[in-house]
Amino acid sequence: MIDGTRLEGRIRVERDGTVTAFSGKVEFGQGIRTGFAQIVADEIDVPIERVTVILADTARTPPDRGTFGSHSTEQEGPALRRAAAFARRQLIERASAKLNVPADRLRTEEGVVRDGDGRALAYAELVAEGPLTGAIPDDVPLLPRERWRYMGKPRPALEAVDIVAGRARYAADVRLEGMLRGALVRPPVRGSKVRNVDDAAAKAMPGVVAVVREGDLVGVLAEREDQARAAADAVDVDWDLPATAAGETVVLPLHEDKGIDAALAEGATRIERTYVCPPIANAPIGPSAAVADVRADGATIYGSTHRPFALREAAAKRLGLPPEKVRFILTLGSGTYGRSSSFDAPMEAAVLSKNVGRPVLLQWSRAEEFEWSPSRPEAVLEASVALDASGAIAAWRYDEHTNVHTSTGFDPAYGGESSGRNAVPPYRIPHAQVTLYVEPTPLRTANFRSLAASENVFAIESLMDELAHESGQDPLAFRLRHLDDERLRRVLERVAERAQWGTPRGERRGVGIACTSYHGTKVAEAAEVEVSPSGAVRLLRLWAVIDPGSVVNPDGVRNQVEGGMQQSASWTLFEELRHRGARVLTSAWDQYRIATFRDAPLAIDVEVAPDPAAPSSGVGEPGAVPAAAAIANAVFAACGARVRELPLLPERVRSASPAR
């Protein structure tokens, strides 16, 4: 295991003066490689072109808790920064000994240590005597902000040029000597057990090398992919279907003030509402893929996952190898928004490879990706709220009914962070009660961008809008009168300004607003829509103002927030995964509409409003969170239709519209 508390586990200054930085984090297009390169280049003081960042290779990078909850920069950035600063200090000390000049008379400049008299030693010369090592101290002095050349400045992703040039490599692009292609034989329903396999016909087909059965996994290996698929179709498996046992409901109080019943009963106005979010698919453009090369004495797995080190553990267990004999190497991954927290393809590829002793590439088909992936669970959000005579919230009862949001199952100890994420509103409420009900359904569910926050914030921010309208208050002012969080107030006020809140938009057009505080990041969004008499919603513009603490790469933040809002707009307007029990009824893109170029708004305006005094918090997820409510609130503003069930399909909008 590489030790991330030691310099040699984090930063290597190479003999040619370039710098390699190591992190167990993974990249899915959140731009973390770029952010880390900016941090390291500044702190060790070299041009950024000389920095290479190696991510998630279990044989080369320190372990990590996983890339979740948009936390990457927050946790890992400071660790890399201290390591780079420590390396810089050691380089100065070495130069000091060589030049016989006290360290405090030396300074660094673009990969060179200089004294005041024109003498200079390049980093390359300084590491010739041996690599930099040592435990990274907590209190190593950092370069002051004036010396930063990269941090805090916008920068396109490092991968961008490789991607446009066609040089980027994803899991399905790995090519190894002797590699076979795999295809799985799927049961009628998840959890089925193999009774018997008849593979005679399949084995006789062109290109087929083996039919593998291990436990309840059945797959075909062939020279070409289409051969593997054709043969998989020809394998005749007799399956035992699983008994459908309904799991137990877990009830978890997330917040409980005393006297809620009385407070609700005494309120001057009381409203009760139910909001519904359907299950939706992660639906990555690239279906799950992995390459595994499993030999008797060790295994290498290539792929992308949010949890590289956990994947290694799981693979070692499944393959019967000690963990140090299993190496996981991260490739670029198609954005999966949480999907690859489940280790499906890497584990399956590993089992297939183990059975033939040759490398195997397994890439799921589009139909498999829709039918066999976990999805974001359905959520039903029930609220009962009382306002006092002044129109302030007096009592708030909120019940969230949903299913498991994490690939590792539901752990009540983290319930408020997973399936209950953002169920507790950020507003000042004297009597609140928030309860999470995790009600297992047969549909396979797991991580999807922001976990339950998107569903909860859709409900809470729609409800805030309804409360304001019911009591004749302005939705912006109504939010502000209940908000103590200064940073959240600031982004909310700012987004209202940018969206020209309060300015009428004309016939059948309207603006909606919503905000949230997500893992320390403050974000407020506004949407402008036009609703046709048929109920079709056209998204015209989106605005976001985001304060994620201090910011390393403002353009990276903007890109993430734009993407998050666009994706969330797609969920909100179009998406619902159809299923019957455990069986997903969608198998192709023409049955699962997502936003296309034609649906993209005219503009997405993102203002990054950092608070340099606050630590960096995530940006990958929060942008997606308030957009649904902003859009639904805009629909109400445009045509008076309050739609409480997503997606905002034309027929729903039409039937919710007030009679004209």
Add this chain to the structure above:
Amino acid sequence: MKLTLRVNGADHDVDVPRRATLLSVLRDDLGLVATRFGCGAGQCGACYVLVDGAAVASCLMTVDQAVDHEIVTVEGLAQDGKLSPVQDAFAREGAMQCGYCTSGMLISATALLRRSSHPSDEEIRDALAPNLCRCGAYGRAIRAVQRAAAT
């Protein structure tokens, strides 16, 4: 079957099953992996290549249909080691996140600019509509095409 494909300006002899898709031959026989598999059904745009200058789903074309046509993949867009204006504009605008859909978009955009050198916003959206992007990079991609058109 043995046949010769013309890809990125050079002839390539391959020996593959006749009904193999052009996509699989590009990726698995010619090593041109920048053309990506997304759906195999002509519904996502990830596998687009230029066939005689037009954007075509290589997952729907069999290799024998591709004979006698001029195929260009993303690897063939750069000229003399220099990125094409479309590639350059996508990189400069940061018009991607994970980048999985990018190859297909570059192909659609290149085909568009070939037939219409100064496309309107509407034309860009229509031309790229078959290219799905789950990361939501549409806005930036539109700007990238506009930038490429301006150079």
